[in-house]
Every structure is written in structure tokens, then in C-alpha cells.
Amino acid sequence: MKIIITSKLPSQITSKLEDKYDVVMWEVENEPMPREQLFKEIEDADGLFCNVADQVDKELLDRAQKLKVISTMAVGYDNIDIEEAKKREIPVGHTPGVLTEATADLTFALLLAAGRRISEGIDVIREDKWKNWAPFFLTGQQVHGATIGIIGMGRIGLAVAKRAKGFSMDILYHNRSRNREAEQELGATYCELDELLEKADFIVLLAPSTKETYQMIGAKQFSQMKETAIFINTSRGTNVDEEALYEALKNEEIYAAGLDVYNSEPISSSHPLHELSNVTLLPHIGSATIETRMEMGKLAAENLIHGLEGKLLIHQVK
Known part of the structure; x- marks a missing residue:
């Protein structure tokens, strides 16, 4: 199965995903995957690992014919059209608690x-x-x-x-x-x-x-x-x-x-x-400690794995 990771992440977060799946990760440091690139990659993707910089809206989801799960590395999810995801029966995971x-x-x-x-x-x-x-x-x-x-x-x-x-x-x-x-x-x-x-x-x-x-x-x-x-x-x-x-x-x-x-x-x-x-x-750095961001990334990865394996997400948006 193919998953998209929209931002460059350390191997401590991605290694477990790379062992299991075909991972497409944007490699430019501190920049999100361009929307045009995300449009292209989402067409045959099974999983999406995103964050607050990504707009996961109807326009994007219309292109996601195989998508099984969305996992955001954030507690908030107002950048994701939850109703559109529900219509498509795509669970959405987030990372409360750790931040x-x-x-x-x-x-x-x-x-x-x-x-x-x-x-x-x-x-x-x-x-x-x-x-x-x-x-x-x-x-x-x-x-x-x-x-x-x-x-x-x-x-x-x-x-x-x-x-x-x-x-x-x-x-x-x-x-x-x-x-x-x-x-x-x-x-x-x-x-x-x-x-x-x-x-x-x-x-x-x-x-x-x-x-x-x-x-x-x-x-x-x-x-x-x-x-x-x-x-x-x-x-x-x-x-x-x-x-x-x-x-x-x-x-x-x-x-x-x-x-x-x-x-x-x-x-x-x-x-x-x-x-x-x-x-x-300040530039939206509320949770920006190394330890916290690592925990958020690992939890988002686990949410993604659970979704791809057909399990209930650890933290799923209701």
C-alpha cells in the first residue's frame, strides 16, 4: 500500500512506515508538499500523513479514489473537511494529549x-x-x-x-x-x-x-x-x-x-x-519541543497503521 507523508520527518517516525508500506515523503526541509504534487500523489494513495499546513478538502478528497485513512500530526483538525471524509468512510486520526x-x-x-x-x-x-x-x-x-x-x-x-x-x-x-x-x-x-x-x-x-x-x-x-x-x-x-x-x-x-x-x-x-x-x-510553535513533536509523529504513524490495517484508530476524530 502507498502512503503520502506531506512533510520531511526524521527516521524515528518514518522507519516503521517504510518497513510496511510504499512511502512517498516530501523531502524539502520545513516546507509542505506543494498542493499540485499532493493532487498527483493522492490519486493512488491508501494513506495520508498530513499536518496543519495541508488543506484536506473536498477538492483533494475527490481525487483520492483509494484513500483508507487520514492521520494528522496535530491535535486540531480544522484544516480537514471531516464531513467529506465521513461521507467517504475515511477515518481521521489526530494527536491529542501528547502536546x-x-x-x-x-x-x-x-x-x-x-x-x-x-x-x-x-x-x-x-x-x-x-x-x-x-x-x-x-x-x-x-x-x-x-x-x-x-x-x-x-x-x-x-x-x-x-x-x-x-x-x-x-x-x-x-x-x-x-x-x-x-x-x-x-x-x-x-x-x-x-x-x-x-x-x-x-x-x-x-x-x-x-x-x-x-x-x-x-x-x-x-x-x-x-x-x-x-x-x-x-x-x-x-x-x-x-x-x-x-x-x-x-x-x-x-x-x-x-x-x-x-x-x-x-x-x-x-x-x-x-x-x-x-x-x-510567535510562528505557531505551541507544541514545538523536540520530544513532543517526536511523540506526535509516532502517534500519527500509529494512527495511520491502525487505519490501513482496518483497526480503530488510537485517537479518531468523531
């Missing part, structure tokens, strides 16, 4: 960086603008003892809350359902979204990408936040109205933001957010 701690680390790093103006400080050094010490030079917002509001108390939200507890932060959260573990072990307080937005000093968005969460944070929500509030998004860019965020930052309706995800990725240096000094921008 929780790495993404929580990155989320809290963004929170600290945005709150304490780390990227601005780096620029001051690089641009040789540090001329003297001054009492209120590059002062930021206190993290220790502040109130954090977490929107989306799933695995990653809970992991972020545990880190916040170490900073003696008061923890508010909003979720589709109550998280008893967060409440009992961490003293987290459930509240409605409006209340969270009004009370939190740091607002962390960790909601999944769904029709309900599309642009759930927009002009109205930014207007409800404190002027000293710091907004962090490591979920999906589509959960935020980017224009409204830009205006809120530019007009100092909120203090700062830290972002790892965007409406359209990758963003370029001409993106309006680059104009602002009070936003910390």
Missing part, C-alpha cells in the same frame, strides 16, 4: 513575555537604545498574584491553570462544562464569559476551533476587558476577530497581547500587527 505540557509551557511563556514586555526589551538591546536605568523604564504588569481567566478548560487549559497556581494567581475559567478537577485541586472559579472578561488581568484563549467559537473574541469582548488586560491566544487564530484585536491594541483599550496563531498562516512582515509594540508574535 499538552509543551503547549501549556509556551502559553505561559507568552503570558510572561507580553506582561513583562520581554520582546520590547530585546529590541531595545538589539537596536542599542538602552542608555541608562530609569525608575519606570519598560515597566510591565505584575504576573504573580494577578487574576488569570482561562477560556477553554480542557487538557491544556488545566495545565496552564496549574502553572498559574505556582504564581499564586487567582484562577477564573469559562468552559462548556464545569471542570471539577480545576475547581477542587486548584481553587479555580467557573464564571460566565462576560464576568471573566471584566475581572481577569490575563485572558488566555484555549477554546477549540468550531462554528460556535469562530471569532468569539471581537470588538465587544475587547471593550469588556480592563485597560491593563493582557490577551493570549494559543488556540486557533479564527477564534479571534484580528481587526478588532488590532484596534484594541492600537487604541490602548487593552494593554498587550501574545499570539501564536493567526487567521491566516503564515503571516508576513506586512501584517498590521507588526506595526504594534504591545504585541508578542
Whole structure:
């Protein structure tokens, strides 16, 4: 059977697949397989090993006459047309769980960086603008003892809350359902979204990408936040109205933001957010530790093997 791997991966991930199948892997480092090439290869492929950079839509699936399974090396799958895959009875695997701690680390790093103006400080050094010490030079917002509001108390939200507890932060959260573990072990307080937005000093968005969460944070929500509030998004860019965020930052309706995800990725240096000094921008590296990416790759490979062997996937999108 033939499988396609859309990005170059280390042998620790691919060797088991290469032992079993005819593997076609894109060999250009840090670049996805071009769509035209993927169109060609998918025609006689039995399995597809993809990631968030690949659009697995109806146009692609119409060409996939033999496809038995799709496995993405990611927890999110909004780049895959799940309904079209279901129509064709093609199971879709993803990799939740293994990236929780790495993404929580990155989320809290963004929170600290945005709150304490780390990227601005780096620029001051690089641009040789540090001329003297001054009492209120590059002062930021206190993290220790502040109130954090977490929107989306799933695995990653809970992991972020545990880190916040170490900073003696008061923890508010909003979720589709109550998280008893967060409440009992961490003293987290459930509240409605409006209340969270009004009370939190740091607002962390960790909601999944769904029709309900599309642009759930927009002009109205930014207007409800404190002027000293710091907004962090490591979920999906589509959960935020980017224009409204830009205006809120530019007009100092909120203090700062830290972002790892965007409406359209990758963003370029001409993106309006680059104009602002009070936003910390990262290139979607939430789970980017060597250990985590290796675990994600191995799990995605196992999902693929299970699908090709007619077994239930380890983690299958419902």
C-alpha cells in the first residue's frame, strides 16, 4: 500500500512506515508538499500523513479514489473537511494529549513575555537604545498574584491553570462544562464569559476551533476587558476577530497581547500587527519541543497503521 507523508520527518517516525508500506515523503526541509504534487500523489494513495499546513478538502478528497485513512500530526483538525471524509468512510486520526505540557509551557511563556514586555526589551538591546536605568523604564504588569481567566478548560487549559497556581494567581475559567478537577485541586472559579472578561488581568484563549467559537473574541469582548488586560491566544487564530484585536491594541483599550496563531498562516512582515509594540508574535510553535513533536509523529504513524490495517484508530476524530 502507498502512503503520502506531506512533510520531511526524521527516521524515528518514518522507519516503521517504510518497513510496511510504499512511502512517498516530501523531502524539502520545513516546507509542505506543494498542493499540485499532493493532487498527483493522492490519486493512488491508501494513506495520508498530513499536518496543519495541508488543506484536506473536498477538492483533494475527490481525487483520492483509494484513500483508507487520514492521520494528522496535530491535535486540531480544522484544516480537514471531516464531513467529506465521513461521507467517504475515511477515518481521521489526530494527536491529542501528547502536546499538552509543551503547549501549556509556551502559553505561559507568552503570558510572561507580553506582561513583562520581554520582546520590547530585546529590541531595545538589539537596536542599542538602552542608555541608562530609569525608575519606570519598560515597566510591565505584575504576573504573580494577578487574576488569570482561562477560556477553554480542557487538557491544556488545566495545565496552564496549574502553572498559574505556582504564581499564586487567582484562577477564573469559562468552559462548556464545569471542570471539577480545576475547581477542587486548584481553587479555580467557573464564571460566565462576560464576568471573566471584566475581572481577569490575563485572558488566555484555549477554546477549540468550531462554528460556535469562530471569532468569539471581537470588538465587544475587547471593550469588556480592563485597560491593563493582557490577551493570549494559543488556540486557533479564527477564534479571534484580528481587526478588532488590532484596534484594541492600537487604541490602548487593552494593554498587550501574545499570539501564536493567526487567521491566516503564515503571516508576513506586512501584517498590521507588526506595526504594534504591545504585541508578542510567535510562528505557531505551541507544541514545538523536540520530544513532543517526536511523540506526535509516532502517534500519527500509529494512527495511520491502525487505519490501513482496518483497526480503530488510537485517537479518531468523531
